[in-house]
Every structure is written in structure tokens, then in C-alpha cells.
Amino acid sequence: MEIDKKDIVDEKPSDNIQDTEPKRENVFSGKEIGSILTSANRKVIQLPREEEYLLINKLRLHDDPLSKRLVKYYDIPDLSRKEWNPVKLVADKIKNIDMFNGFDIVEVPEVVWVYETFDLFDFAPDHPARSKSDTYYVTDDKILRTHTTVMWYYYFNQQSIKDRLEKEGELGALCHGKVYRKDEIDKNHSPVFHQIDWLYLCAKDKQLIDREQLVEVLVAMAKSIYGEEIEWRVNEDTFPYTYPSIEMEIKFWDGWLEILWAGVIKWSVLDKLWIDSDKYNGWAFWPWIERLAMIKKWIPDIRILFSEEPRITKQRGNLDQKYEEISKYPNTYRDISFILSKDIWLNNLFDTIRDEAWDLVEEVTQLDKYENEKKFGEGNVSYTYRVVYRSHERTLLNDEINDIQSRIREQFTKQWVILR
Numbered sequence: 001m002e003i004d005k006k007d008i009v010d011e012k013p014s015d016n017i018q019d020t021e022p023k024r025e026n027v028f029s030g031k032e033i034g035s036i037l038t039s040a041n042r043k044v045i046q047l048p049r050e051e052e053y054l055l056i057n058k059l060r061l062h063d064d065p066l067s068k069r070l071v072k073y074y075d076i077p078d079l080s081r082k083e084w085n086p087v088k089l090v091a092d093k094i095k096n097i098d099m100f101n102g103f104d105i106v107e108v109p110e111v112v113w114v115y116e117t118f119d120l121f122d123f124a125p126d127h128p129a130r131s132k133s134d135t136y137y138v139t140d141d142k143i144l145r146t147h148t149t150v151m152w153y154y155y156f157n158q159q160s161i162k163d164r165l166e167k168e169g170e171l172g173a174l175c176h177g178k179v180y181r182k183d184e185i186d187k188n189h190s191p192v193f194h195q196i197d198w199l200y201l202c203a204k205d206k207q208l209i210d211r212e213q214l215v216e217v218l219v220a221m222a223k224s225i226y227g228e229e230i231e232w233r234v235n236e237d238t239f240p241y242t243y244p245s246i247e248m249e250i251k252f253w254d255g256w257l258e259i260l261w262a263g264v265i266k267w268s269v270l271d272k273l274w275i276d277s278d279k280y281n282g283w284a285f286w287p288w289i290e291r292l293a294m295i296k297k298w299i300p301d302i303r304i305l306f307s308e309e310p311r312i313t314k315q316r317g318n319l320d321q322k323y324e325e326i327s328k329y330p331n332t333y334r335d336i337s338f339i340l341s342k343d344i345w346l347n348n349l350f351d352t353i354r355d356e357a358w359d360l361v362e363e364v365t366q367l368d369k370y371e372n373e374k375k376f377g378e379g380n381v382s383y384t385y386r387v388v389y390r391s392h393e394r395t396l397l398n399d400e401i402n403d404i405q406s407r408i409r410e411q412f413t414k415q416w417v418i419l420r
Contacts, residue, residue: 043104045161045173047154052111055138065415069355070136070144073180073192074110079289079305080176080194086293087305089319090225091176091196094287097224099217100198103172104161106151110178111142116153120272121241133345136180136191144180148197149241149286151175155199156273165280170202176289182347185364187301191354194289201265201275201282209264209281211244218248218262218285225296226250237261241269242284252295259295260287297323301392303359309393331362331390332398334405339418342379349416353387356407362390 056074059067079087094100117123118130128134129146136144155161155173165171176196183189200217202209215234222232231251239245242263249256262285267277290302296319299305304312304323311326340349353361368384376382387408389401413419 042102044107045104045155045158046107047109049109052109055111055142059138065352065355065411069351070138073136074144076178076192076306078177078194080178080196084313084316085305086297086299086316086319087194087289089316090289090293090296091194093225093319094196094221095174097221099220100172100174103174103198103200104155106155106173106175107177108145108148108151108154108175110145110180111138112145112150114141114143117143117146117150120153120269121149122266122269122272123240127240131345133347134182136182145178146181147179147286148175148177148195149284151197152199152269152273152284156275162274165201165275169206170200172198172200174198182345182351184347185350185353185361187303187362188291188294190290190302190306191351193302195286196289197284197286199265199282199284201280203279204281207281209283211246211264214246214262214264214283214285217283218246218260221285221287222248222250222259225292237263239263241266250295257291257295259291260285262286293319297321299323300325301362303362304392306359307392312392326392329391329393329395331388332396332401333386333388334401335367335384335386336405336409336412337368337382337384337419338412338416339376339380339382340416342381344416349412352411352415353408356411357387357389357404360389360391360396360401360404361387363388 056071059071062068079085080091082088095103095105114130118127123129135146138144151173161171174196177194178192179195180192183191200209207213218234219232222230232248233256234246234248237245237247239261243266245261245263247258248260248262249258262283265282265284270277270280270282290305293299293305294302297315300323307313309326315321315323340346350364353364365386365388366383367386368382370382371380372382373380387405389396389404409419
């Protein structure tokens with residue numbers, strides 16, 4: 001199948017796959033959707049995903065790089081539901097904290113509407129998260145979800161939830177699972193990772209939510225994972241849908257590491273969700289679960305959490321057991337130089353590297369950047385990058401790395417760049 005360069009550069013799957021239903025209106029139906037189960041003292045709200053499955057199956061029929069990439073990422077197992085994986089162990093540990101007893105669990109689709117992801121949450125029209133440099137677009141109107149916070153929309157669209165809030169004056173909910181974002185390649189980042197989002201809402205005549213109360217919740221959560229002696233601090237931050245907003249860091253390896261982000265829910269977002277902001281207020285926080293697990297078990301590379309190597313998986317059952325390297329396999333590297341238009345995002349090239357090398361690439365670092373309009377042409381930049389390869393499971397062979405690097409060069413030339 002011939003690859004249409006324009007479609008790839010614009011980050012659209014082949015044949016411009018479209019939905020069969022009209023664009024989502026910017027209003028709530030007020031209609032109960034999905035199913036509500038009861039598990040222990042929690043309600044589990046499961047949203048229908050038939051449209052999502054249909055759309056992904058359409059992508060499976062295509063052979064262009066973006067369609068294959070989207071399917072590959074979508075098919076990665078949800079580690080927050082995979083038994084004995086540290087990601088699930090951490091998620092379960094947080095869910096079992098006493099203060100979260102009774103919080104509903106909301107299970108939402110992984111392919112979601114742009115409107116309910118960004119517009120409802122006060123993302124500005126030019127916010128970077130909306131860009132195809134950061135987000136994986138399945139169609140013009142649907143994306144692989146970039147955050148599990150999108151569950152607010154689905155949760156408050158349940159009439160039974162609105163009725164319960166009106167009756168009881170408070171409620172809480174959580175949502176955890178895979179999220180997808182384009183990113184750099186290193187030991188700490190993956191285009192597929194896991195979040196757990198927490199939401200608490202209550203009537204203002206019951207409790208006025210402020211920064212101090214939110215910090216108390218975050219500290220209790222951190223201590224439940226890392227113990228009473230953990231050193232922590234919070235810094236001011238900015239998010240479209242909370243104010244005030246903060247990030248939390250803990251002391252680790254003689255430095256400070258971010259573990260979560262949080263804030264008091266903005267009145268404007270509540271109003272968009274048909275919740276009366278004059279009557280209700282609340283807080284929200286959303287940890288990156290891999291970060292929590294890697295710190296807890298001293299795991300040096302995010303790829304280890306996804307590995308199925310038996311010598312690695314046997315270390316996962318005990319969250320308090322420090323991870324031990326199964327061997328110090330050597331790394332190897334290859335450099336690649338190219339001329340790239342300023343109109344093409346570097347994250348697209350990182351995705352191309354992942355397409356060919358996947359979990360064998362450890363890090364990609366920029367060695368050189370040079371602009372010379374006379375030499376490279378208007379709007380073009382010369383780059384040199386180093387691609388570092390290493391496996392945590394075996395020694396890599398020169399021939400296989402040369403083959404991977406050759407395929408990367410071929411795809412760079414075919415899709416994006418002029419090689420030097």
C-alpha cells in the first residue's frame with residue numbers, strides 16, 4: 001500500500017478514517033449510559049466501548065506507519081489491571097487507603113472525543129496538549145486519551161450520580177488505566193503510561209475545599225506508599241482545570257522527584273459539567289503510577305515494568321522488595337544526522353525510532369543542532385542524534401542493531417528527512 005506523505009506528516013491514519021456518528025454536541029444528554037455494578041462498598045461504572053473497538057478494528061486493516069503505531073500502543077496491556085505488576089500493586093494500595101473508602105470506580109474508553117478531553121477542561125485553543133506533536137489523533141475528532149481525568153465527563157453524565165450528589169452532598173470517584181502521549185525517549189518516559197485520577201466533590205455548606213485540605217490528602221497518600229518518614233514538599237503549578245494547582249515531590253536519591261499533580265476544581269469546569277459551582281466545590285489529583293512504582297521498588301528504567309522476562313517478573317509480587325538488576329548488559333549506540341523542516345515535530349521522529357526499535361532503545365539524545373539557510377535551505381535545521389540501545393534481558397548483537405538502524409534511516413528518508 002502506498003504511503004501518503006501528507007497524511008503521515010499531518011499525523012492522520014491512512015484513508016482519513018472517520019466516525020459513523022456525527023460530531024459530539026457540546027451539551028449533556030442527562031441520559032444514563034453504561035452499566036453500574038456494586039463491588040464491596042464501591043460502585044463500578046463501566047462505559048460502553050463498542051464504538052472504540054470498531055474504530056480500532058478499522059485501523060487494523062491499514063498498513064501505514066501511524067495506523068500500525070496506534071494499534072500497537074492500544075494493544076499494550078493495562079498494567080494497572082495486570083496481577084502482580086507493581087503498577088497494579090501501587091494503584092491497589094492507594095485505593096485501599098481508608099479516606100478513599102467508598103469512592104466509585106469509573107471505567108472509561110481509551111478512545112475519546114477531543115471536546116470532552118480539552119474543551120470541557122478549559123484547555124486553551126492553542127494549548128500544546130491539543131497539538132498533534134503531543135497527542136495521538138485517531139480521527140479529526142477522536143484521540144487516544146491523554147489523561148484519565150476525562151472520567152469527570154462520563155461520571156457526571158450519569159443521572160444517578162447527580163441525584164446522589166444532591167441527596168448526600170458529597171461523592172468521590174477514581175479512574176485508572178493507560179494514557180497516551182508523544183514524548184522523548186529515555187529511561188523515564190513511554191508513549192503509553194498509566195494514571196490514576198481522584199475526584200472529590202462536596203457541598204460548600206458541608207466543607208469549603210482549599211489548598212491546605214488538599215495537601216493533607218496528598219501527604220496521607222504519599223505516606224501510605226512510602227512510610228511515615230518520607231520527606232515531601234509541594235510547589236505551585238498551573239493546570240487548565242484546577243486552581244489553585246500544585247505538584248508534589250518526594251526526596252529520592254538525594255534529589256526531589258515529582259510524583260503527582262493536583263488542584264482545587266475550577267468553578268468554570270464544574271459549570272460545564274452541569275454541576276452548580278455556587279453550591280459545590282472539590283479537589284482532584286492524578287499521580288503517574290509508573291513513577292510511584294519505580295521509586296517504591298528502585299526500578300531504574302520504565303521498560304522493566306513492561307517486561308515479561310521471568311527473572312524480572314518474579315520480583316514483582318512484593319511492592320516492598322527492592323528491584324535487583326538481573327544482569328548488567330552493555331549498551332551500544334548509533335548516531336544519525338539529518339536535515340529536518342521546522343514544520344515537522346521531533347516527537348514524530350522519536351515515534352519512528354520506537355516503531356523499529358521498540359523496547360531495545362534506551363535513550364535518544366541530541367548531539368548537535370545547526371541552522372544555516374544558505375546550506376540547508378529556508379526553514380530547515382540540521383540535527384545529529386545518538387540512539388542508545390540496551391536490553392535488560394540479553395546482550396544485543398551488532399548485526400541486529402545495524403539492521404534496526406538501517407530501517408530507521410529508511411523510514412526517516414521515506415517519511416520525514418534528508419539524511420546527511
